[in-house]
Amino acid sequence: MLSNWVESRTTVQTTVISLTIGLAALAGLALWTSLSMQRAARHLHELNEISDRWGLVVQNVDVADHALADHLRSGTPVMRQPVANAAGAAEESLRWLEDHGGTADVRAAVIVSDLYGDYSVLLRETVAAGDRGDTTTASQKADQAELTLVSLRKQLSTVVQLKRLETTDYLRSAEGQNGRLRFAAVLAFVVDLGLVGLCGVVLLGHRRQILRQAAKSEHEAMHDALTGLANRTLLVQRAQQAIGRSDRTGDPLGLFLIDLNRFKPINDTLGHAFGDRLLQLVANRLTAAVRDVDTVARLGGDEFAVLLPMVSSPANALVVAERVHRVLEEPFDLDGLSVDVGCSIGVAMYPADSADVHELLKHADIAMYAAKRARLGTSVYEPSLDVHNAAQLTVISDLRHAIDQAELVLHYQPKADARTGAVCGAEVLCRWQHPRLGLLGPDRFIPAAEETGLIEPLTRYVLDHALAQCHAWHLTGWDVPVSVNVGAQCLHDTTFPDQVAGLLARHGRPASALTLEITESAIIADPIRASDVLTKLRELGVRLSIDDFGTGYSSIAYLRTMPVHEMKIDRSFTTNMRTDASSGAITRSLLGLAQNLELEVVAEGVEDEETWSALAALGCDIVQGYCLSRPLPPDDFATWLRDRVLGELTAPTS
Secondary structure, eight states: OHHHHHHSHHHHHHHHHHHHHHHHHHHHHHHHHHHHHHHHHHHHHHHHHHHHHHHHHHHHHHHHHHHHHHHHHHOOGGGHHHHHHHTTTTHHHHHHHHHHSOHHHHHHHHHHHHHHHHHHHHHHHHHHHHHHTOHHHHHHHHHHHHHHHHHHHHHHHHHHHHHHHHHHHHHHHHHHHHHHHHHHHHHHHHHHHHHHHHHHHHHHHHHHHHHHHHHHHHHHHHBOTTTOOBOHHHHHHHHHHHHHHHHHHOOOEEEEEEEESSHHHHHHHHOHHHHHHHHHHHHHHHHHHSOTTSEEEEEETTEEEEEETTOSOHHHHHHHHHHHHHHHHSOEEETTEEEOOOEEEEEEEETTTOSSHHHHHHHHHHHHHHHHHHTOSEEEOOTHHHHHHHHHHHHHHHHHHHHHTTOEEEEEEEEEETTTOOEEEEEEEEEEEETTTEEEOGGGTHHHHHHHTTHHHHHHHHHHHHHHHHHHHHHTTOOOOEEEEOOHHHHTOTTHHHHHHHHHHHHTOOGGGEEEEEEHHHHHHSHHHHHHHHHHHHHHTOEEEEEEETSSSOOHHHHHHSOOSEEEEOHHHHTTTTTOHHHHHHHHHHHHHHHHTTOEEEEOOOOSHHHHHHHHHTTOOEEOSTTTOOOBOHHHHHHHHHHSOTTTOOOOOO
């Protein structure tokens, strides 16, 4: 409790402010004492100067009295001159006192000046009578002078006594004031000394707090905030240390990179709070599955790593990897909900597979992606994996450049009304005109785009160029709606409808000229968010189509509530519907389902007129396939469209 009080911000601020005030007060007292002593010294100087002037007056009076006495005793003319010189000698001092003395000094100087003036006159008259030889008058004047002198002495004695008392009183007052100032200074010093001590305690407390905060910051810099596991920085640091020990002892070490297989749909569907708790449980299981000397780290997202120092052999490392895989394959129980996550593990060894920590991480990552692609669960790094990985990285790197440099080209496959044969639109199919590899189909780059997040800029690219081509055809007199495939990530992006609206406005095409084709898996991954995005797109006026229906999840329940306009039957059913009873039954069932849900049906893979006729007889609305045309570049599509007079070709009838 006391420690918390000492380290609190309020205590620090109060202590510092109090110490500042105390030091300022002590400095003020010192200054006030200095000024007070200066004033006292000045006043004492003034009192002494006034006292000296009164002393000089007394001295002049005494000199005059002694000169007169000497003159009367000797009776010689030579003794009259000192009397004459002494007469009026104190007048200058009395005038100074009247000009510079205090109020009491001025009043006393006036009274004394009058008596002294009379005394001086009598002295001069005594001297004058003696000069005339009138001894009787001189004697009378001398007697009068003595009588005046008595009054003058009494007055001067009173003044001198008062000045002494005044000086004494002032000294006593000054001493009292100085005593009080000394007491205040001592008190301020004691208080400031206490505040300095308190500041020292507070500073020590804050030093401890700073050290704790530094330790906490260092821990946070080296550990994952969510799980408490080591982060990438600490993993690399410990891996470097383990490599150093391995070089000295010859013991190999292993590194696992672990990626959870189904974490993203769980996180997106059940929420981030649920996903965070799941990651914490994964961390606990990983920690329990390895040794205390091993390091378990979270590298970010749903990717973990395990460092195994001093593992005796690659076989032992693989045993641990298999144990970790089994642990993570077991369901997780959260709030009564059982969740299967699963994982893919890549294993790399030092020094067998790698020369340093960065290569070790890279090779474990390559092995992990190999395990994920092949659904192996656990994969050990092999040099042959580098070839596939380098090719994959090249495709990803080149794809970014291809999008920026417009190397992707669009082909268009027409769609026709199953009953009339009239062209009613075209599906946009993306091709890559690679500068070295030639024209690449979507299977060569679409999976890589989906894995790396490039599918979103790729979709925007296709939409932009398809709508631009749609506008160009409109200017030549052909209004051909276009259908564009949309990846799952776009349906989980709440800004996607605004992006579509912006592209439509940019190219001046109505929303009805665009159909977006979505897959079942895109809906299943996050049905709530996908439904919100699809609803906004439908409100925009864009047509929505379920692509390849029946090949993925069983999403009939979602289909009933999704705001879509049409269903596309996959070519795997339509191509063989006349020769394979199962395909035919599925096709008929899907057509019946779509009709009950009031959806238009587009049949892909229509290769011949017999299949076309069969689909039309079953109530299919639109057909698409080689029976109508292969996918064509824009110019070839325009030529094909001009050669085909709309309405001349009708669907075959049975």
